[in-house]
Amino acid sequence: MARGRGFEVEASVTAIESKITLAVVISCIVAASSGLIFGYDLGISAGLVTSLVASQVSSSLGRKNTIMLGGVIFLLGGAINGGAQNIAMLIIGRILLGFGIGFTNQATPLYLSEIAPPKWRGALSTSFQFFIQIGVLVAGCINYITANHPSGWRISLGLAVVPATMITIGACIICDTPNSLVERGKIDQAREALNKVRGSTNVEPELEELVRRSQHAKSMKQEPFVTIFERQYRPHLVIAIAIPLFQQLTGINMIAFYAPNLFQSMGFGHKAALFANIILGFVNIFAIIIFSSIVDRVGRRVLFIVGGIQMLVSQIAVAFVMAKATGIHGTGSISQGNAMLLLVLMSFYSAGFGWSWGPLLWIVPSEIFPLKIRTTGQSLAIAVQFLTIFLLSQTFLTMLCHLKFGAFLFHGTWIVVMTLFIMLFLPETKGLHLDSIYDIWCKHWYWRYYVNREVLQNQH
Template sequence: MALGRRNTMIFGGCIFFAGGAINAAAENIAMLILGRILLGIGVGFTNQATPVYLSEMAPAKWRGAFNTGFQLFNNMGVVAANCINFGTAPHPWGWRMSLGLATVPAAIMTIGALLIPDSPSSLVERNHINQARNALRKVRGPTADVESELQLMIQSSQVSKDMERESFVAIFERRYRPQLVMALAIPLSQQLSGISIVAFYAPNLFQSVVIGNNSALLSAVVLGLVNLGSTLVSTVVVDRLGRRVLFIVGGIQMLVCMISAAVVLAMGSGVNGTEQISKGNAIAVLVLLCFYTAGFAWSWGPLCWLIPSEIFPMKIRSTGQSIAIAVQFLATFVLSQTFLTMLCHFKFGAFLFYAGWLALSTIFVILFLPETRGISLDSMYAIWGKHWYWRRFVVEGYVDLCWDLFPPLLDEVVVVGNHTRGSMIVDNNEWKDLRHWRCNGGVMTSEPQRRRFGCKIWRF
């Protein structure tokens, strides 16, 4: 947060550019390793800052589409990289061009970040209120009334600053347990779905089903195009259908494809994987992997970036996104190092392994992930207080936080349920549906509490 989202993207882009340049000019293995390390650092910085920036800049009703655009352009880069690899593979200098062209997106990233304002939330957090107001007007329009949104950010920031602990310590507090669990579980589940295996080892997978060496890179291009097209679909529907629907339907689609691919491989190559697979079975596996990739690209792929960027309060938003990115990259590394060994030992069973994780992940989403569509970042706390399971964690912290944050905006606030078990904050839009509860045992808080909160508080 000290740098801000914009400066973090600029810094990451510069390191990204340096890594690509060193790789292109590499004269030995040490230079290649150094270049890859710098690339990893640069990508880490930009992947941490960019989704959060998009979520903070976008209106709540379009936040999913804007953030999904991050994955869309990632997939464009994957397709471009696969096409470049395919075109330069026959040439002895092809690897230099392939690695060196990483400087192009790095330059675009850096220059683009120089031309945009920092996010209003980041500016407010650093006490640049006037700059935050100007940034809001740029993205909402010069005639838009941005003061209410700005005041909400200021109040949220003030409450966050009153926290006694730093963000890397505070994120482990009980009241942030739901967000922390999601920041760990969603990226881990994404990688355990098996997508990185398909992406990293597409040439090996297609070669193992007798498509041939010359077609291996082309097959990666095909999967990349499927990925790109499906992500575009996600951009259109994510704010209409909601996050949960995409997670669940996409997870089921991927699960069916994984199990079907395992069955085809078992039938084609035998239980021990010793028989030659037929061309028909090879094509069937290719089609199933394409449908699997499509299911991932419009669900778990983009949503893995979106959810962590929108569920955390301002104070720990950067920390939460950093943890999610670290988990994703660590899981990618471990799985990419172990998949070929798993494939050799378990044959088609490797696909069943990932199918099992897909089933568990989909059930996890059904039970524990609340819908975040259309909810402003500064009001995101409410979804956890209403959830059947997570409310037991957030009530002790978030209810007190809400009292400090929202009374200036409300005339009356209702708390439903036992304070130690769960609660629900009700804003003015929902208050009219609960007015009759006043006659059913509602007790107003004491006068000192009323003065502290600045509004009437009814507890049931």
């Protein structure tokens, strides 16, 4: 059953044999490890441009090769930054890091959603967010260790080549997704990939379905970037734009960027602030592990809503403690006890994000689009994410200085908005085969007025 604002929806699921196999697990782990480079080097604006270009690259080269390309470019950027002799080299290196992230962030969620069995798609797709957080945590630990080293910045930037090398080598040993292979006309390779990831030789029904939908998609000559703006794809487009936008408006990446500065303003010393950031990283990882064990049982909607409420309570509590300790104008000092209380509240907030909006960003947009515009939809979602990260990263410290504790209420207000949005407009997709998701739009209380059931059924 899928649900939309309390309405139950019968979803027709194609009878396709699928189970967890060793090939699926290895492929998902290797592909998801590309999240390491995003977590290690979060917030590169060059990724905004690349994420849009990556749609065509992913369609032409396939998901696997796009991930590999992203790894190679990131490796080159890390090497240039590590050996930088001037500002120009640093800028070039950072741009290349952004290009690499743009490619991997676009291709990896698609890879995971297409290769995972429907029953386990949520859990396996979560691995991308898990590796992102591992990257964030590793970067935080390296910054903590090298904080007083004269070449600490060079070590931090240069070590980016390690995850990039792992991703590049790993991408060489996994197979591409059957969807991508069929899309590029490689039917025999698609059959072989299906045999491997499904653990069965009875893959002809699924292969025939993929071929049929691919042929129908190709018969529509319209450019995907034009098609996606048609009325019948309005639900997909709105969801794909809203989720990354709202995710950033929770304030999570502003904390990731400026956590040391934020904790210093809360009363922690420099080293203590870096250590507090590491604590948040561990909390987030623990929450992601919990998420992966329940997402395919309780569904996406419930976790979005519960996580949103948890983050809202945390933001309000943080604002209250800071207001009480520093006053309306933020001129007072924060005691050690209040600083520790704030760390606990921020950890509670981080956990709420870790089992809701964090991993669900990569799951929902990658599973709702039909094959014809799937890469385009994912590209737009990632572009919105990068654009929002860029804009908020330029304004957060200024907002914190002017609004003081009000900055947390600002994000808390947005959490209320996004939670209501999920309750009203996001139908449930857990357990559905990618080719059956059209049903949720056709029977949703609001989106049914936009979609054309026959068109969507042919294209998924």
